[in-house]
Amino acid sequence: MTDIAIERRMRLPPSWGLIERVRATVSEALARASADVRDAAVMVASELAENAIKYGEALADDECGYVTLSVGPQLISIRSLNGVSSMERVRDVVQRIDTIAKAESAEALYVARLREMLETPSDSASHLGLLRIAYEGGFRLSCAYEAPVLTIIAEREWT
């Protein structure tokens, strides 16, 4: 599998039904990968696409965003690109990713978030998506903002 280079770019109109197509595209592209790697990549692409559709704003071509999958000899890279005009939203994402990137244990952050959820049952948001990408998927997260496009990058080695 690792001698193959794969590129997939999936446009995201603001339609929730597209999530399933993203999942199917990534699963098909990684058909020769191990089930654990493939399932993790499908989950990551799915979570990033969900965020892009939920929170993304229209880009110049009227799509609310893109998810791209790049597979190289050593690295799997999944990126979401979507429009964001609210600097508050950008700062929130940057801070979340920075916290995850600097944490010694993504699992500990995940458990801490679950404890917060138990203590604040009235808060309906889960805020688990990015944590899950790092903890469950084993992907490193980073991001970049070049107004108005927010890019979130999730990468991991094959092993």
Place this chain on the structure above:
Amino acid sequence: MDMKTFEAGELRIEIKIAAGHVRLTWLGQSNERDPSSVLRPFFDEVARLLSKEREIELDFREFDYMNSSTFRPILSFVQNASKSSRSVNVRYDSQKNWQRLSFKTLQAVAASLGNVRVES
């Protein structure tokens, strides 16, 4: 024993009701945009079946996938059910990587809920 089925999109939950036991068997996928809006009314119905004489089991072993937004309503339900039932038993498949990792974290917080067991 009474049996019912709840369906929403690609999610199916089979409900088995017996004298001292309620079992929810999760099947398919939960990938709705807002799983809380789908699951909370269902959980409200299930909550009416619970009492200190009944235990409830949530069986995820055949469940294929859930998005991260699904975890919130499940956690809230487990939290509430721990107060209103004899015990809560969450079953998962440790051979499925996503289940092993997801439910390991639920196991970590379940200790604070007293009568909740999370096991494969």
